[in-house]
Amino acid sequence: MAFFGHHMCRAFSSSAFRSVAIKHVVIIGGGQMGAGIAQVAASTGHQVTLVDTSDAILTKAVKGIEASLKRVVKKKFADKPEAGVAFIEKALRNVSIATDAAAAVQSADLALEAIVENLKVKQDLFSVLDKTAPAHTIFASNTSSLPIGDIASATSRLDRFGGLHFFNPVPMMKLVEVIGTSATSQETFDSLMNFSNALGKTSVSCKDTPGFIVNRLLVPYMLEAVRLHERGHGSKEDIDVAMKLGAGYPMGPFELLDYVGLDTAKFILDGWSAMEPTNPLFSPSPLLNKLVADGKFGKKTGEGFYKYK
Numbered sequence: 318m319a320f321f322g323h324h325m326c327r328a329f330s331s332s333a334f335r336s337v338a339i340k341h342v343v344i345i346g347g348g349q350m351g352a353g354i355a356q357v358a359a360s361t362g363h364q365v366t367l368v369d370t371s372d373a374i375l376t377k378a379v380k381g382i383e384a385s386l387k388r389v390v391k392k393k394f395a396d397k398p399e400a401g402v403a404f405i406e407k408a409l410r411n412v413s414i415a416t417d418a419a420a421a422v423q424s425a426d427l428a429l430e431a432i433v434e435n436l437k438v439k440q441d442l443f444s445v446l447d448k449t450a451p452a453h454t455i456f457a458s459n460t461s462s463l464p465i466g467d468i469a470s471a472t473s474r475l476d477r478f479g480g481l482h483f484f485n486p487v488p489m490m491k492l493v494e495v496i497g498t499s500a501t502s503q504e505t506f507d508s509l510m511n512f513s514n515a516l517g518k519t520s521v522s523c524k525d526t527p528g529f530i531v532n533r534l535l536v537p538y539m540l541e542a543v544r545l546h547e548r549g550h551g552s553k554e555d556i557d558v559a560m561k562l563g564a565g566y567p568m569g570p571f572e573l574l575d576y577v578g579l580d581t582a583k584f585i586l587d588g589w590s591a592m593e594p595t596n597p598l599f600s601p602s603p604l605l606n607k608l609v610a611d612g613k614f615g616k617k618t619g620e621g622f623y624k625y626k
């Protein structure tokens with residue numbers, strides 16, 4: 318199968334389902350992305366259920382949301398601290414937590430996953446949710462690199478399945494990539510666009526090609542930086558300073574890889590390398606592999622290319 322050949326054209330199938338006004342969102346995965354999406358959805362008046370595998374993870378996620386909300390209001394309500402407190406309380410009231418995704422989706426308008434970047438695990442999740450979610454519930458994935466159509470294939474609601482790709486840190490990054498597959502209905506696509514806009518984001522429509530727009534450009538760039546360093550052609554620190562001051566990027570490529578998560582970066586690269594083994598942009602990096610094997614996933618584990626403790 319050609320890497321960029323499939324899922325290219327999106328014909329809108331007619332559907333018995335109208336565009337859905339998304340009010341209750343179930344977000345599966347309470348890590349960096351899931352928690353960030355939950356925060357923004359709750360802040361914009363949506364009812365959110367955040368799902369993960371344990372209460373301990375969920376408690377940490379809610380603490381992270383609270384800390385991030387405090388940073389947001391420090392700027393947004395700089396002159397009105399009381400309004401800031403009310404904003405935080407209102408947002409937190411909109412968030413509930415759960416460990417049973419199949420039960421949580423029974424009242425969902427949208428089920429959005431932000432779990433581990435693994436096709437089989439995402440397919441298994443949606444195949445279970447497909448059985449308990451009402452007919453009108455739209456399914457969406459926040460995948461960084463996998464074809465949405467491949468994830469959707471595990472369900473019977475191909476017309477009500479799309480992609481919503483957010484960026485880290487979600488409260489700060491203004492873009493969402495909205496993805497329809499060849500089977501996504503116009504109504505579903507419109508609902509996803511409306512939801513993204515309701516979150517205050519700028520939305521772009523993307524084809525269902527691996528990496529969509531941003532990651533197809535950003536991931537090869539970050540990996541080229543690692544390879545440049547592996548060749549001995551620059552220190553991590555110098556490369557980061559060079560790209561910040563010479564290209565105006567807010568973070569250098571090593572800082573950004575640590576911020577994204579090296580485990581996620583490796584999942585992306587390994588998946589693309591399996592699809593196109595001869596593409597040099599997707600060739601493996603021994604340094605990245607070693608850091609991941611050592612459990613050094615970046616900022617979230619306290620160490621990656623740099624140390625954070």
Ligand SMILES: C[C@H](O)CC(=O)SCCNC(=O)CCNC(=O)[C@H](O)C(C)(C)COP(=O)(O)OP(=O)(O)OC[C@H]1O[C@@H](n2cnc3c(N)ncnc32)[C@H](O)[C@@H]1OP(=O)(O)O
Pocket residue numbers: 385386388389392460461483484485486488489490532535567568573577
């Ligand atoms: C791989 C995936 O599929 C796709 C991806 O997501 S790729 C990654 C995309 N993301 C990027 O490229 C991020 C690049 N970095 C940046 O844009 C910026 O460095 C940044 C917005 C993260 C931080 O801004 P910066 O000015 O550099 O640093 P910093 O001083 O820490 O933050 C400034 C302010 O931003 C706000 N802020 C930053 N992170 C925040 C968060 N998580 N929550 C709320 N507010 C936040 C705060 O107001 C903060 O001020 P504070 O420290 O007083 O609270």
Ligand SMILES: NC(=O)c1ccc[n+]([C@@H]2O[C@H](COP(=O)([O-])OP(=O)(O)OC[C@H]3O[C@@H](n4cnc5c(N)ncnc54)[C@H](O)[C@@H]3O)[C@@H](O)[C@H]2O)c1
Pocket residue numbers: 345346347348349350351368369370374430431432433434435438442459460461462482483484485576577578581617
């Ligand atoms: N990190 C980024 O910059 C970024 C940006 C956009 C998209 N993404 C994508 O978002 C997804 C999540 O990335 P992240 O950085 O938040 O990862 P993360 O490691 O911070 O969080 C993943 C969370 O999912 C939970 N989880 C795993 N399997 C689960 C399951 N079956 N059911 C419920 N919960 C489960 C884990 O316990 C963890 O809390 C990935 O698909 C990733 O590619 C990541």
